[in-house]
Amino acid sequence: MIVADKKRELILEKAVARFAHFGIHKTTMNEIADDLSMSKPSVYYYFPDKISLIVAVIERIFGEYVEKLAVLLDKATGVEEAIFSMLELRREFYQKYFMLHLGDNPHDTPFANADIKESIVNIRASEVLLLQQVLERAIKQEKIKSADAAHTAELFMDTLSGISVCVMAKQARQPMPDQKGFDEVLSKQKEVTHLFLKGLTRDDGTAN
Incomplete structure (x- = not known):
């Protein structure tokens, strides 16, 4: 065995x-x-078959990502630190495994296969849940406004995905984006994070 x-x-x-x-x-x-x-x-x-191998590879890569993300979010002392840590980790994995085309575009899967798509959807749900828990903790500690943490986390992750898709679309003819492409994704995601947190800031000015 x-x-x-x-x-x-x-x-x-x-x-x-x-x-x-x-x-x-x-x-x-x-x-x-x-x-x-x-x-x-x-x-x-x-x-x-090749599909079963692809699914195993996806679960290996994203499993490692989610595991590392959980540790980073648990160590973070505030919402901004937590989200920025997540963005940095996402960028690291996205760039390292870009050729697998398992990034932020839900339709950018290697094959139109239900098992592959289901695996990606399930693992991404874990990512959203981890962010949801960060928001719920901050709400409980009265560091941000009360909100539907589940919906807010999903909305924020969808926004991050949209940024990534839009930026990478400009480099669609290249098999591998240049460094500027990955840097632009991260920069814009951080800008959106600032706006996102500003909207969640409590009336007393507390954000993290």
Whole structure:
């Protein structure tokens, strides 16, 4: 069992590396098998098809992201610090795994597959929930105005996604955006965060 789990992890690690560098469409199961000096049937033993491997890769990447995000948000001393920490982490993962095309555009999925889309939707819901908890804590501590934390968190995350999609659309002809593109996304998301927090500021001026 331990050996089997190790082989599965090795396949996952190689798939993550290849997908992140070449993209999902341009990576074949044969290439992953060759990289590991493993037969193609051996790869299919652990992942019956490419879709199941993609889903596992998505869950690995976003699982790591959500885990790190939960730690950052828990350590943050205020709403602004929490959100800015989230933006920095999102930018790190978005840039590192851009070639997987699992970013902020819900339609920018590698395949029109229900399992892949469901996996992404579920993990993004975890991200929204973590932000919701930050807002609920701040409301309880009377640091921001009382609001529907769930709706506000979802609305804010949708806004972040919109910024990312709009900025990256300007570089659509490039397989990989330049550094300025990623910097522009982060800069605009931080600007929107300031406006967002200003709207949540209590009458006494408290925001975080």
